[in-house]
Amino acid sequence: MIVAILGAGNGGQALAGYLSLKGFSVNLFNRSEKRIRHIKNDAGVHIQGLFEEFAPLNIVTTDIKKALSDADLVMVVVPAQAHKHVAEICAPHLEDGQVVVLSPGRTGGALEFKKTLDKNGFSKRIYLAETQTFLFVSRVVNNKARITGTKNSVPVAAFPASDTDRVMSMLRQVHPSFEKAENVMETSLANIGAIFHPSTMILNMGRIESSQDFSYYFDGITPYVARFLERIDKERQRVARAIGVQTLSARQWLKRVYNAQGETLFERIQDNGKYRGVGSPQTPMHRYIMEDIPTGLVPIASLGNHLGVHAPAIDSVIGIATHLYGIDFEAKGRTVESLGLEGMNSRRMIEYVTRGA
Numbered sequence: 001m002i003v004a005i006l007g008a009g010n011g012g013q014a015l016a017g018y019l020s021l022k023g024f025s026v027n028l029f030n031r032s033e034k035r036i037r038h039i040k041n042d043a044g045v046h047i048q049g050l051f052e053e054f055a056p057l058n059i060v061t062t063d064i065k066k067a068l069s070d071a072d073l074v075m076v077v078v079p080a081q082a083h084k085h086v087a088e089i090c091a092p093h094l095e096d097g098q099v100v101v102l103s104p105g106r107t108g109g110a111l112e113f114k115k116t117l118d119k120n121g122f123s124k125r126i127y128l129a130e131t132q133t134f135l136f137v138s139r140v141v142n143n144k145a146r147i148t149g150t151k152n153s154v155p156v157a158a159f160p161a162s163d164t165d166r167v168m169s170m171l172r173q174v175h176p177s178f179e180k181a182e183n184v185m186e187t188s189l190a191n192i193g194a195i196f197h198p199s200t201m202i203l204n205m206g207r208i209e210s211s212q213d214f215s216y217y218f219d220g221i222t223p224y225v226a227r228f229l230e231r232i233d234k235e236r237q238r239v240a241r242a243i244g245v246q247t248l249s250a251r252q253w254l255k256r257v258y259n260a261q262g263e264t265l266f267e268r269i270q271d272n273g274k275y276r277g278v279g280s281p282q283t284p285m286h287r288y289i290m291e292d293i294p295t296g297l298v299p300i301a302s303l304g305n306h307l308g309v310h311a312p313a314i315d316s317v318i319g320i321a322t323h324l325y326g327i328d329f330e331a332k333g334r335t336v337e338s339l340g341l342e343g344m345n346s347r348r349m350i351e352y353v354t355r356g357a
Helices: 010-021 033-042 064-068 080-090 109-119 161-171 184-188 198-203 205-209 223-243 250-258 265-271 293-306 312-325 346-355
Strands: 002-006 025-029 044-049 053-056 059-061 073-076 099-102 127-131 136-141 144-150 154-158 178-180
Touching (some): 010 025, 025 064, 059 064, 080 099, 080 109, 127 184, 154 161, 154 184, 198 293, 223 346, 250 265
Parallel strands (some): 002 073, 025 059, 073 099, 154 178
Antiparallel strands (some): 127 154, 136 144
């Protein structure tokens, strides 16, 4: 099988290296030549952590046509705010029958990707899906992809849901952690990154700006911070219930994905050894804000407002970030309208993501 990995950041390099070690032929694409120069020079990725090997790659390129050519599986491993751009550059080159997976989709990724393809006149038959989370806990350190953990459960859904079995038949060859979800509303509203990332970042901003080194999860999420995260998480779950989607709480998710133990969210975070080594952001301009607010909290709040479910804690985080950064995150973020869900009640939304029409 030929797999195209779009994105050469932390996740893209880790996944490309892992798939190469599994025996797949891997094409790695990134739009920045600077980001992939060392990978191109080495003709592969150096893997550390769970694996200590060099993983050769088939193609390393900034040419999207070359990367996609003859690929059976396309894994889009970029910050979610780049999904729209990736859809635009892929539209002329995707081929009939290809499976395209946003890993992860965050909230509404597959819906936005499909709408962007349609706007660009795309008419070929592909299988489009999103994962709820990324498979690995990984970082790039000194030009080497360090994989420190693997998630036990990675839910996947296609848009429309009738295509999920086709996608799963391919992803099961990649890793047994991939599991079938009901639909993309389920994967989108199980966006735990939106719970853990922006609020923790904002509540630790002083430490980040003063260049303190701290463990993001173990030190950054104190008992009071964890209590606030649970407030946000309850609002996310209320929005999911209003649509008719079942989703795990953040506490339940930690147990399911990492087998973390404890009574409270704080205790389960502290018990999760796979978060060990995840350091703090070095700058306020970090994906925990720039990605997880516009493609996480904003669409969750937009869905809630559309269905009459208020989310004051989520709104407060969006508002503080807007004033703190001077960025109108609501205007930049995914909304009911941008996801193609305007005018739909919850029942119609489920019909749409199930059938695609």
